[in-house]
Amino acid sequence: MNDSTELHDVVMVGAGPAALAAALYTTREDIDTVLYEKGVIGGLAAITDWVDNYPGFPDGLAGLELADKLQKQAERFGADIRLGEVQKITNTGNLKEIETTDGLVRAKTVLIATGSDYKKLGIPGEEEYYARGVHYCATCDGAFYRDKKIVVVGGGNSAVQESIFLTKFASHIDLLVRGDSFRASEILQQELKKHSDKVTVHFNTSTERIIGKEGKVTEVQGHNSKSKKELSFAVDGVFVFIGLLPNTGFLKGSDIDLDDIGMIKTNESLETSMSGVFAAGDVRSGATMQIASATGEGATAALMIRKYLEPHA
Amino acid sequence: MPKNITIFTTNTCGYCVMVKKWLSAKGHAYEEVNLDTDPIRQQEAIALSGQLSVPITVVTKQDDTQEVVVGYNLAKLAPAVS
Numbered sequence: 491m492n493d494s495t496e497l498h499d500v501v502m503v504g505a506g507p508a509a510l511a512a513a514l515y516t517t518r519e520d521i522d523t524v525l526y527e528k529g530v531i532g533g534l535a536a537i538t539d540w541v542d543n544y545p546g547f548p549d550g551l552a553g554l555e556l557a558d559k560l561q562k563q564a565e566r567f568g569a570d571i572r573l574g575e576v577q578k579i580t581n582t583g584n585l586k587e588i589e590t591t592d593g594l595v596r597a598k599t600v601l602i603a604t605g606s607d608y609k610k611l612g613i614p615g616e617e618e619y620y621a622r623g624v625h626y627c628a629t630c631d632g633a634f635y636r637d638k639k640i641v642v643v644g645g646g647n648s649a650v651q652e653s654i655f656l657t658k659f660a661s662h663i664d665l666l667v668r669g670d671s672f673r674a675s676e677i678l679q680q681e682l683k684k685h686s687d688k689v690t691v692h693f694n695t696s697t698e699r700i701i702g703k704e705g706k707v708t709e710v711q712g713h714n715s716k717s718k719k720e721l722s723f724a725v726d727g728v729f730v731f732i733g734l735l736p737n738t739g740f741l742k743g744s745d746i747d748l749d750d751i752g753m754i755k756t757n758e759s760l761e762t763s764m765s766g767v768f769a770a771g772d773v774r775s776g777a778t779m780q781i782a783s784a785t786g787e788g789a790t791a792a793l794m795i796r797k798y799l800e801p802h803a
Numbered sequence: 804m805p806k807n808i809t810i811f812t813t814n815t816c817g818y819c820v821m822v823k824k825w826l827s828a829k830g831h832a833y834e835e836v837n838l839d840t841d842p843i844r845q846q847e848a849i850a851l852s853g854q855l856s857v858p859i860t861v862v863t864k865q866d867d868t869q870e871v872v873v874g875y876n877l878a879k880l881a882p883a884v885s
Contacts, residue, residue, distance in 0.1 A: 529821070529875065536817035554817055573825050573877070591877075621854040621873065629815035633838050634845065634855035655815075705853075727855065 498524045500795055501588050501597040503576045506533025507781045508771025509603035510560040511788030517567035519796050526590055528575035532557020533605045535781050539629050539655035544781050581764050599766045599795045606734035606772040615700030623707025623727045628652035635659045641710045641723050643697045644731035650674035650682050652731055657685045664723045666695045666712055736773045749775040759794045805884055808833040811848040811859040818875040819858040831884055
């Protein structure tokens with residue numbers, strides 16, 4: 491590193507709702523702001539079919555549309571969104587060194603808002619048939635299942651929301667829920683009931699194995715913990731929505747403390763164990779995994795960053 | 804520079820938007836095949852990629868060889884279009 495290395499007031503890792511909201515606030519304060527996004531601008535929100543619980547949109551809106559609006563609002567005030575990956579953050583005192591796929595940059599502060607990704611089942615057949623019958627993005631891959639039978643795994647908001655979306659394509663959906671009830675919101679459960687002609691819900695059912703033939707998924711095997719019966723579903727594909735894992739792999743070995751499940755620990759100012767490095771949104775320990783909370787945390791983090799920068803200006 | 808680039812997409816696919824944004828940012832023109840409006844080309848997409856997933860980017864080189872990249876994967880996409 492030398493003095494000619496780019497220096498910014500804040501580098502944000504990720505460009506999901508938390509970072510885009512933070513960038514809106516920092517840029518409006520004339521804080522020089524750069525975001526790095528390795529995946530989709532808008533994060534998981536952008537690959538969610540429909541968002542009905544984000545305040546201000548009484549009729550709901552497509553996840554992609556919300557992502558686009560958040561991006562445009564942040565860019566309107568000068569956020570510089572770059573398509574690249576942050577690989578390492580090092581504390582060099584007052585400045586942080588950030589290694590990216592586009593080279594090294596320096597920043598006075600960093601906001602980590604890398605969000606989460608969908609968990610995998612870890613069962614036989616899952617990896618083998620990835621993208622050939624096993625999927626984690628309904629809005630990307632649902633169209634390949636017109637008039638076909640599928641299994642959806644999960645009992646939370648994502649599983650129910652995406653099952654409803656997939657009824658546009660699939661002839662029938664078996665929804666396998668490990669627990670004895672849904673964790674999804676009541677309104678989503680009510681919406682799902684409107685599709686009972688196409689969706690069969692199986693509670694107390696774990697997903698054990700994905701079977702295929704000639705490169706295609708043909709069957710999903712499960713186990714009912716109440717009846718103790720083995721179950722078999724003849725299907726063409728499986729969509730998995732069983733919860734989220736934080737995107738913190740790039741922080742392994744860094745001075746930033748993580749909790750037991752790899753989420754970033756912060757104090758009441760959303761600052762991590764590395765001074766001047768903040769975290770917000772789904773990646774933060776204690777996050778509620780809601781888009782509205784992520785944008786709220788992003789705004790809070792931006793104000794904390796502004797406060798941090800004042801004596802360090 | 805490639806001879807041409809074709810992207811298979813769907814209306815709701817966020818990763819498809821990212822591939823298009825990235826190609827545009829790098830100054831590459833592309834043809835888009837939307838499988839929601841043109842579902843008849845789905846089999847072509849599956850045959851090219853061997854997968855049931857979009858985006859599928861097909862890069863035809865100057866010597867008419869083709870490289871197929873599934874997903875928004877810059878590690879594969881960047882060398883494919885260089």
